[in-house]
Amino acid sequence: MTKQIPNLFTLLNLFLGCIAIVFALQTEAISIYVGEDLSSHYNMPEKLSIAAYFIFAAAVIDFLDGFVARLMNATSEMGKQLDSLSDLVSFGVAPSVILYQLLRISFIKEENGLDVSIACLLPAFIVACAGAYRLARFNLDNSHTDGFKGVPIPAAGLLIASFPLILHFGNNLIDVTEWLTNKWVLYTVIMLVSWLMISTLPLITLKFKDYGLKNNLSKIILMTFAIVAAFIFQWLAVPIVFIVYIILSLLYK
Numbered sequence: 056m057t058k059q060i061p062n063l064f065t066l067l068n069l070f071l072g073c074i075a076i077v078f079a080l081q082t083e084a085i086s087i088y089v090g091e092d093l094s095s096h097y098n099m100p101e102k103l104s105i106a107a108y109f110i111f112a113a114a115v116i117d118f119l120d121g122f123v124a125r126l127m128n129a130t131s132e133m134g135k136q137l138d139s140l141s142d143l144v145s146f147g148v149a150p151s152v153i154l155y156q157l158l159r160i161s162f163i164k165e166e167n168g169l170d171v172s173i174a175c176l177l178p179a180f181i182v183a184c185a186g187a188y189r190l191a192r193f194n195l196d197n198s199h200t201d202g203f204k205g206v207p208i209p210a211a212g213l214l215i216a217s218f219p220l221i222l223h224f225g226n227n228l229i230d231v232t233e234w235l236t237n238k239w240v241l242y243t244v245i246m247l248v249s250w251l252m253i254s255t256l257p258l259i260t261l262k263f264k265d266y267g268l269k270n271n272l273s274k275i276i277l278m279t280f281a282i283v284a285a286f287i288f289q290w291l292a293v294p295i296v297f298i299v300y301i302i303l304s305l306l307y308k
Contacts, residue, residue, distance in 0.1 A: 060127060064120035065137045068113045072145025075109035075216075078102045079152040103156055103219040106149065110216035113145035114209055139190040146212025147186030153215055154179035154245060161238040175238075178245055185249035186211065192253075202304070203258040206251040210297065214248065217293035226291045251301070258304040273307040 082100035120138065155176050162171040186208040196204070218235050225232070234240050259273050280299055284292035 061120050061123045061130075062134055062137055064116055064123055065134065065141050068116040068120065068138075069141035069144055071109045071113040071116060072141065072149050075106040075113070075145065075149040076152050077106075078109065079106035079149060079156060082156050100156070101223070103153060104223040106153060107216040107219045110145060110149050110153075110212055113141075113149075114213055117142065117145070117209055135194065139194055142208050142212075143183070143187055143190055146208045147183040147190075148180075150212045150215035151180045151183040153219060154182060154241060157218060157236065158238060158241055161236050161241060164236060178242060181245055181249050182211065182215065182252075185252045189252040202260055204255045205253060206248070206256075206258060206301075208252060210300070211248045211252055214294055214297045215244075217290050220290040221293075224290055226289060228288065229291060231291065256301075256304070258301070259307060273303050277303055 079102070081102045117138070120134075158176045158179055159171070162175065189205055189208055192204075222232060222235055259277070261274055261278070277296070277300055281292065281296045284295050288295060
């Protein structure tokens with residue numbers, strides 16, 4: 056029975072991802088209004104931010120299920136496959152629905168935006184497709200390595216999940232509202248993140264195999280930067296750390 060405990064954590068990851076999808080879909084009330092300076096503004100649907108919270112919660116559980124499996128020596132092939140299926144929902148499908156809604160917001164800001172064709176919104180799900188391909192390739196790769204080939208789907212999912220939170224809470228240092236509600240920026244993010252997942256770029260992991268500084272310098276730099284950035288930039292730290300993660304991986308490959 057104890058062998059199934061890690062699988063219960065994995066299923067909780069999946070469950071949280073499903074809840075995130077439900078909240079992301081309940082974002083019909085998007086109000087656009089004009090300010091005193093005649094500029095257009097909008098209210099970010101609160102439920103889209105709630106969906107993002109559930110994706111971040113799923114990421115915590117995703118970390119714990121691997122930790123628990125190793126701690127209890129309960130790793131299994133079934134657990135590996137179950138983990139991939141859960142990750143696809145929580146960090147592939149749920150973030151894609153968020154992108155779908157952000158694209159809707161970007162079009163609503165335009166003239167006749169309510170009449171946008173669904174074909175303009177469907178590219179959001181390229182992220183989920185790329186994530187599925189990356190997970191399948193990972194499961195078939197038997198080569199042992201100290202790093203990743205391509206961006207892990209949880210990292211991509213958390214990057215996208217940070218967007219509603221950045222828009223909801225804002226940032227006093229850098230205002231990226233117009234960027235994150237610009238359809239061309241969102242299309243670029245979709246294609247770039249999808250490519251990074253299916254690519255074979257060598258990327259570092261955050262697992263410490265020893266206590267030496269030389270082998271863990273890149274991880275220490277990344278974690279230190281992430282902590283500092285979180286205090287300074289709040290939720291905007293997520294995309295900033297994501298970019299630094301790519302750069303550090305290429306420098307220390």
